[in-house]
Amino acid sequence: xxxxxxxxxxxxxxxxxxxxxxxxxxxxxxxxxxxxxxxxxxxxxxxxxxxxxxxxxxxxxxxxxxxxxxxxxxxxxxxxxxxxxxxxxxxxxxxxxxxxxxxxxxxxxxxxxxx
Amino acid sequence: xxxxxxxxxxxxxxxxxxxxxxxxxxxxxxxxxxxxxxxxxxxxxxxxxxxxxxxxxxxxxxxxxxxxxxxxxxxxxxxxxxxxxxxxxxxxxxxxxxxxxxxxxxxxxxx
Numbered sequence: 586x587x588x589x590x591x592x593x594x595x596x597x598x599x600x601x602x603x604x605x606x607x608x609x610x611x612x613x614x615x616x617x618x619x620x621x622x623x624x625x626x627x628x629x630x631x632x633x634x635x636x637x638x639x640x641x642x643x644x645x646x647x648x649x650x651x652x653x654x655x656x657x658x659x660x661x662x663x664x665x666x667x668x669x670x671x672x673x674x675x676x677x678x679x680x681x682x683x684x685x686x687x688x689x690x691x692x693x694x695x696x697x698x699x700x
Numbered sequence: 701x702x703x704x705x706x707x708x709x710x711x712x713x714x715x716x717x718x719x720x721x722x723x724x725x726x727x728x729x730x731x732x733x734x735x736x737x738x739x740x741x742x743x744x745x746x747x748x749x750x751x752x753x754x755x756x757x758x759x760x761x762x763x764x765x766x767x768x769x770x771x772x773x774x775x776x777x778x779x780x781x782x783x784x785x786x787x788x789x790x791x792x793x794x795x796x797x798x799x800x801x802x803x804x805x806x807x808x809x810x811x
Binding site for chain 2: 615618625627628635641679684686687688689693694
């Protein structure tokens with residue numbers, strides 16, 4: 586298994602509170618991603634990073650911010666959580682492989698409930 | 701808009717049968733194609749990658765790619781109840797930031 590951990594694995598928080606999710610990798614992969622997965626919507630990209638301090642928005646970035654101060658860590662912050670951000674959040678990593686193609690591997694996920 | 705389409709299912713097959721999962725994509729620039737298996741409550745697990753036209757076999761799994769028809773499929777031979785999961789198709793356009801996922805096909809293998 587790719588060396589990806591996420592913390593916390595489960596969290597319940599109240600509307601309006603800030604929340605930070607952490608993704609940690611031991612693979613030294615260049616790219617890191619945050620997705621959310623909801624029934625009927627599949628995986629949707631929130632933000633991604635292509636290097637330390639280099640990040641960009643995905644398709645559902647409103648209400649989320651990210652930071653990457655070290656290659657191995659990628660943080661996702663919900664500045665003021667809302668009930669619509671109740672979801673399962675997956676971190677993923679990627680880099681060029683032996684066949685000059687990017688392959689993406691996922692962490693175990695964080696189940697977030699905003700009450 | 702780059703799209704990846706899958707039949708959401710559910711697809712049910714008897715144990716020992718061949719399960720066939722299909723995926724179409726909208727952009728001819730697509731370079732790499734992937735199948736992920738996701739058990740309920742778990743994260744997606746990469747099970748097959750395919751980069752060129754034709755078939756690629758790995759154990760009971762065969763991925764088939766037809767770039768002219770913009771079609772990629774996954775065949776699971778001798779299906780087992782443990783294969784029951786949602787299968788996600790993904791496409792990469794040659795850069796690290798361009799992955800696109802289908803919404804998945806739910807497969808149930810009936811003992």
